[in-house]
Amino acid sequence: MDASFLQYRQRIAAAHLAHRANVAFVIVGCVVKPDELRRRLKQRALDEQVSEADIDVLEHQLSHCDPLTDKELLCFSEVDSSLRSNWIQALQAGPQTSQTGLHPLAVE
16 A cells, blocks of 8 residues: 555554455655755655645644654664665565564454
8 A cells, every 4th residue: 555644543453454455555755854844845746746645744643643652663664765776675574473473453
């Protein structure tokens, strides 16, 4: 899934869905400075690309994101979103699993 999942309840629902579907679950955190995000959004607007995202959406997301829990951090891969190779490495690494072999979030 490709989504923001800013709230914990959204992320846990996705983790449970992945567990029920018996598919890998990993949270990929795209690291980029807020100023760079703003620059990209301004450029996107000039290029007339179709997107819901604008500066107001970004500001709302930055101010309304639940921090990751300790269990979520077990499923977390952080990547520099400006480097394509980091995306590939994060996706290839897949999620970490608990000692039970279940996704850490799916055992709550």
